Amino acid sequence: MNGKGLAPDGTIAREGALDRVPAAFAPVVDAARARIEGEFGARLHSAYLYGSVPRGTAVPGASDLDLMLALADEPTAADRAAAGALEAALDRAFPQVDGVGVLVFGARTLLSDLERHDLGFFVACLCTPLLGEDLAERLPAYRPTPLLARETNGDLALALPGWRTRAATAATDREREVLSRGVGRRLVRTGFTLVMPRWGGWTSHLGESAELFGRHYPERVTQMRAAAATGRTPSADPAVLDMFLNDLGPWLAAEYTAVHGEKAPRP
Incomplete structure (x- = not known):
C-alpha cells in the first residue's frame, strides 16, 4: 500500500x-x-x-x-x-x-x-x-473516482434535518457528545471525499482528511479541523453543534452537490 x-x-x-x-x-x-x-x-x-x-x-x-x-x-x-x-x-x-x-x-x-x-x-x-x-x-476493486465520491457521501443534505432534531431535543451532555462525534466524523469524511478524486487516494484518518480538504477550501479548514477534533474527542457545547448543523454542514452539502451531484435515491 x-x-x-x-x-x-x-x-x-x-x-x-x-x-x-x-x-x-x-x-x-x-x-x-x-x-x-x-x-x-x-x-x-x-x-x-x-x-x-x-x-x-x-x-x-x-x-x-x-x-x-x-x-x-x-x-x-x-x-x-x-x-x-x-x-x-x-x-x-x-x-x-x-x-x-x-x-x-x-x-x-x-x-x-x-x-x-x-x-x-x-x-x-x-x-x-x-x-x-x-x-x-x-465485490469489485475500487478507485478514488467522482462516482465513488457521489455514492458514498452525496446525501449529506438528507442527514441534516434529523441531526438538527436530535440536537434540539438532546437533554444531556452525553447525548450531545454522541451526536457531535457522529456529526463531526461524517462532515470530515464528506469533506475528504469532496476532494478525494483530485487527491487520488483514500484515507480514513480524520486529521489528514481535514488537511487534504483544506488544500482546496482554505476558508473552511478551521471549521473542518474542529470537526476532526470533535470526531476524536466529542463536545457537549451546543455552539459546536450549531456551527456543524447550520453553517459548515449546509455549505458542504451544497458544494458537494455542485461538484459531484446527488447520491442515487434509496427506497
Missing part, C-alpha cells in the same frame, strides 16, 4: 486487519465474536469490524468499537433489537471502549447494484472480516 492508501494497481487497499487490533481491545473483539455467534446463529452470513480498532489506532477509554453484521436475510425488528442489546452489553462490559455501534444489513443489500459504490465499497475496503464468508470476494 502506498502513501495514498492504494494498492500497486491503483485501487483502494483494504485498510484494516485483525492482526492490527491493539492488545487492549483484543478481549472486546473476542467477546463481540462470541456474542454475535450466540445471538444471531444461522441468521448470520458474516460479521466485520471497521474503524480505529482494526486500523490499529484505537485509544483505550476514548475510542468506540464499530461492528457490521451481514445477515442471510433482510434484518427484522428483532434483529435490530438484538444488535442494540449487543451494543449495550459490550459497552457496559469493557471500559476500554467509549461506545459500541452495530450496523445490520442483509447480505443481498450489501451486494446489490444500488449499493455497489456505497455499502459495497464499505465492505470491500473499510471492513475487516470477523466471522463467516467475506463478501469482499464478491
